[in-house]
Amino acid sequence: MKFSRIVGTGSYLPEKVLSNEELSKSVDTSDEWIRERTGIRQRHIVADGQYTSDLALNASLQALDAAGIHADDLDLIVLATSTPDVVFPSTASILQEKLNVRGCGAFDVQAVCAGFAYALSVADQFIKAGTCQNVLVIGAETFSRILDWTDRTTCVLFGDGAGAVVLTGGDKAGLHSTHIHADGRFQDLLHVPTGVSKQYNEMFKAQTAVQMNGQKVFKWAVREMSALAIKTLEENGLNADDVDWMVPHQANFRIIEAVASKVGVPMERVVVTVQDHGNTSAASVPLALDTAVRDGRVQPGDKILLEAFGGGFTWGSALITM
Ligand SMILES: CC(C)(COP(=O)(O)OP(=O)(O)OC[C@H]1O[C@@H](n2cnc3c(N)ncnc32)[C@H](O)[C@@H]1OP(=O)(O)O)[C@@H](O)C(=O)NCCC(=O)NCCS
Incomplete structure (x- = not known):
């Protein structure tokens, strides 16, 4: 039986930082409100002319370097995003071109904030089946481009970034x-109502930004992520004490804390980076993982429990030995 293993991680945050203080000058909010409700202190915002594939490229180069693998040796690129550069080609194809490689398969996965868990799962199947040997898996987003910057209930929460393994x-x-x-019944609770097909409908024309019912999303996120994390441990014959690090989706500190408490992993063993970049959707889990690898918290041989939740609703998890 063949298994897949993470042999390199990387991440990238755009240069421009938008602090809560700065944001509160243009929208009716405050640093105190945002920090108390979410734990977020700042988010990073892409520059004009910088796209999701550019963030993905920076994270990918780091991951390839850490793995000691040349981009030519990749058999597949799987990129999770809800904010692709263009309608088509896929951002994975654009990234392949930016990596200057040819021929390997490349496609996007769309599962919003659970996108990286989905992409990892897809890549794992290709390796286990023996179809691929080296797969680049990326979560990359420019959520700042699909936010209504006058809507304080959503714009304070998200940011841009990328992570790769x-x-x-x-x-x-x-x-x-x-x-x-996934459970498609709840799509209206967290969504962007327009898109390629629906944009031609007058009714939806103005609704081009993220809309969310925060309280309902909060409850579902805690419930489903903790249930899935517990199931993931059970299926592997493990309990919370066996986990060295939990690397959860970085949406909100209170969600992370509530899930960790239900699963039984103390906060000292939970990687939290949401304060530095807000919710970067599909990028958040690989960004947090890379941060903990680079600062030395995550060591080879460590057992890691990943989990994520997003619009759709979609959710996912993975149990990994580094
Ligand atoms: C969004 C969220 C932080 C809101 O926190 P909350 O405690 O539920 O706050 P509420 O929505 O009840 O709003 C409370 C008050 O704050 C106000 N408020 C909302 N956003 C605000 C902001 N950015 N600044 C200041 N006040 C704000 C509301 O208007 C409301 O005022 P009112 O009581 O006068 O009506 C919280 O629901 C949450 O984190 N949900 C999950 C979001 C998420 O992570 N989504 C992505 C998942 S992938």
Whole structure:
């Protein structure tokens, strides 16, 4: 049996930082409100002319460098995003061109904030099946481009960024299990009402930004992520004490805390980066993972529980040995 293993991680945040203080000059909010409700202190915002594929490229180059793998040796690129550069081609194809490689498969996965869990799961199947040896998996977003910057209930929460991992096939288990779920009944609670097909309908024309019922999303996120995290541990015959690090979706500190408490992982073993970049959607889990790898918290051999939740609703998890 072949397994996949993470052999390199990388991440990138755009240069421009938008603090809560700065944001409160243009929208009716305050640093205190945002920090108390979400834990977020600042977010990063892309520059004019900088796109999702550019953020993905920076994160990917770091991950490839850390893995010691040349882009030419990639068999597949799977990129999770809800903010692609263009309608088509896929941002994965654009990234392939920016990496200056040819021929390997490249496609996008769209599962909003659970996108990286989905992309990781897809990549894992290709390696386990023996179809691919080296797969680049990225979560990259420019959410600042789909926000209504006058809507204080959403614009304070999100930011731009990218994270990437290189997966390689081998005999030793790195990814023990991945789990993905969706429930389309709840799409109206967190969505962008327009798109390619719907934009031609007059009724939806003005609704081009993220809309959310924050309280309902909060409850569902806590409930589903903690239930799935517990199921993931059970399916691997483990309990919370066996987990070295939990790397959750970075949407809101209170959601992270509530899930960790239900799963039984103390906050000292939970990677939290949301304060530095807000919710970067599909980028948030690989960004947090890379941060903890680079600052030395996550060590080779550590057991990591990843989990994420997003619009759709979609949610997913993975149990990994680094
Ligand atoms: C969005 C969220 C932070 C709001 O926190 P909350 O405690 O539920 O706050 P409420 O929505 O009840 O709003 C409370 C008050 O704050 C106000 N408010 C909302 N956003 C505000 C802001 N940015 N600044 C100041 N006040 C704000 C509301 O208008 C409301 O005022 P009112 O009582 O006068 O009507 C919270 O619901 C949340 O984090 N939800 C999950 C969001 C998420 O993570 N989504 C992505 C998942 S992938």
